Amino acid sequence: MVDRVELGVLVVEDEPEVRDAIVRDLAPLGSVLRVESADDVPDAREALEELADDDVVVALVLVDHRLPGTTGVDFLVELDHTPSTRAVRKVLITGQADHQDTIKAVNQARLNHYIAKPWQPDELLAVVRSAVTDFIIATGVDPLPFVAHLDGPRLLEAMTHRGDR
Amino acid sequence: MTEFGHGLDPRGVRDRAFILVVDHDSNRLRALAAKVAELLGSGIEVITADSDRRALDLAGQALDAGRSMPVAVIERELPGSGGARLALDMAGDAQLRPTHRILVTASTSLDSIAEALDGRAIDGLLIRPWSTAGLRAQLQARLVTFLVEHDRGRLADFPRLVDDAVVAKAEQRLAQRRAASARIDEQETHVLLEPQLDDHEVVRRLVDALDRSLGHPPRLRVGPGTVLLQQDTSVGGIYVILDGQVVLRRESEAGVRIVHRGATGPIVGLLALATQQRAFLEVRAATEVRALPVTLNQLSRAIAAESDVGPLLTRTLIDALANRLRDADELQVRIDVLNSSLEAERDQLTDALDRLEKAQMQLIEQARLATLGELAAGIAHELNNPAAALIRNAEHVVDTTNRLLTRLRRHADDERPGLNRVLDQLQDQLATGRRSEPLASAARRRARREIGDRLGDPDLARRLIDAGITDVGRAAELVAGGADVELLAVGHELGVQLRNLELASSRIADLVNSLRAYLRGESDDAVRADVDVVQTMADALRLVGHRLQDLTVEHDYSAVPAIQGRPGPLQQVWTNLITNAVDAAGPGGRIVVRIDTLADDGTVSEDGATSVRVRVEDDGPGIDSSIRDELFRPHFTTKHGRVSFGSGLGLGICRRIVEQHGGTVDLDSPVRATGDAGPPAGGRGPGTVATVVLPISSPPSPS
Incomplete structure (x- = not known):
């Protein structure tokens, strides 16, 4: 009876050109993922609310580290410490996170993936596919609608296990 | 009588x-x-x-x-x-x-x-x-x-x-x-007590006494190099050296020590004989030597027969021992003196080692920076071509796309009239896309929600936004009119992407230029040129632009005449001051850069100006006047193990560069020094003003 769950990806990047490029590169997944963007962390929080209002389940946040105000890593730590967003997959896409910041992201935010700028579009897509697949499997979302566009084999295997329940 | x-x-x-x-x-x-x-x-x-x-x-x-x-x-x-x-x-x-x-x-x-x-x-x-x-x-x-x-x-x-x-x-x-x-x-004094009796006299008397008691025993004659007494052998008698020189040597772990003849006296082997030990020294003839060998037995007989022999031998022994003792005492004193000066030297060495280590660290740091400098120079040169290609091609793409569309239009006119309108739309969208300011994400989301609610189709709404249509009414109009939203979106996106391309290329080009200007100063030591201070400051700000994101940066530039100087090093100075200001102000802080001119008496003036003044102000915690001079001493700092570009040069080098230009550099806190500069907004701290004054007309003094 439940409609297919709409999954969302939030891109947080302050430079418009880069933001456009990321969003554009994620276009191939547009049929199964709703891609939204935010300019900074306060904007990102707002966006998450709006998405929640639209009943979109945010599966992945893709953040740049160097943002005006709160940094990307700190935002990821915040997300990880908030129950409602703890399951969200976290990917850092950045050219300016140093050693310390990265360690923090891994240890305190349970960073799932790190993409260095400039990124390869194939890599970006692969990472997003894999991360959202993880989210689906971890949170028990119905995988069937996503099999064609994400990591099909893994999702199918997950379905088999679901069947056992 | x-x-x-x-x-x-x-x-x-x-x-x-x-x-x-x-x-x-x-x-x-x-x-x-x-x-x-x-x-x-x-x-x-x-x-x-x-x-x-x-x-x-x-x-x-x-x-x-x-x-x-x-x-x-x-x-x-x-x-x-x-x-x-x-x-x-x-x-x-x-x-x-x-x-x-x-x-x-x-x-x-x-x-x-x-x-x-x-x-x-x-x-x-x-x-x-x-x-x-x-x-x-x-x-x-x-x-x-x-x-x-x-x-x-x-x-x-x-x-x-x-x-x-x-x-x-x-x-x-x-x-x-x-x-x-x-x-x-x-009567004569007993020989033991007679003062000032030299060894010749002793030897003469002894030899006389021995001759008398032993019946003139034969003398021994040896060539130079002959060993008369071997080290560590047991001694069976003595030699009385009559003519020639002997050398007394001792071999030990410390090497061979040569003891002067005087230390033992003209009678050789006496000490060993008297103490029943082995010969401590080797006795070797240095020249041709004539000696009187006397065995232990002969000595005993002589001592018994002549009353003088005993005392004479004793006298010799005492003299020899006294000499040795004196030597030993002197040696001990010298050792003590040497020890204490050794201690002093060791302390000095420890000091010097300390300073050497510090200097070495500095050198390593310098070398690292020098390497980085070379790397940066290399990168800058390498980037020139691709940067140029990027900019040129971006422009060409725009131009070529337009020509392509124009060309297509010709075919459209002839064969497909309906295509004309499409091509018009595309060209329009291209143009608007290129011109449009990027939309803030929040506005985009809001527009999308509005249009999506209105049309009942969020995906369509998204595509309309991509086409640059954010007004709900317009969106509805287009959809009602059956517009090809996808076409409009593609055209708009193409324009936006071309714009992004141009923007990004020019950013790269500017960075490369700034970098080259910065590095140019390092190699061209003697070359002085007309320097536009405002331009070099702008370059510097651009170079460290990535660090200014979190701060408010304002500038207040008056028209200033060009000065004679070296643009690269000056830009280094600006970069350093700006970086310091950024660090001081911290995220959310405020920096103000002011450039104006001063007259001779230090007042602000445009005509009759003799110097250019640059001020970099921040609203950070300020500088304690007690450490202000410390900051100008040359030192290298790295932050978090990474050398920030522009920092680490130290205010000391800034001062040197500025002084080479005949100018002055000063740091002051709080910001009230010049009257017309008010305190930074927010009252975050007393702040700091770095002031550089450079003379206009007089050429900079050669360092």
């Missing part, structure tokens, strides 16, 4: 011999003289004198006249030099010496007459007040002794004083006296 010259006439002696009594006190003198006369009887005359002068005169005259003076009785407390001195003087006079002198003294202390006693000037002491018996005893002893020695015949003249016992005693006394003075005057 004294001579008592004139022949003795038994009858005439009475006329010749006399006793001298000396006292300044006339009563005492009379009493003493009377008693002496009484005791001695008529056999001898008593002559009195009341002073030492008088005494000497009288005595001298009388003796010159052929008389004799057996005894003199002298009062100690004579005025002038005193009786003891008189006695000494008499003892020192050949003529007066034979006289026996009795000193009369009230004091029982002998201190005051010690010299006279030591000099054997006094033969008897009489303590005042004297008794007759005491006086008699002294007189008797003295007179009889004198007569026994000089004039035995006269003894008969004094039957009251003379008897056999007294005579015998006197003879004994005489014999002792003779023996004592004879020993001291005639």
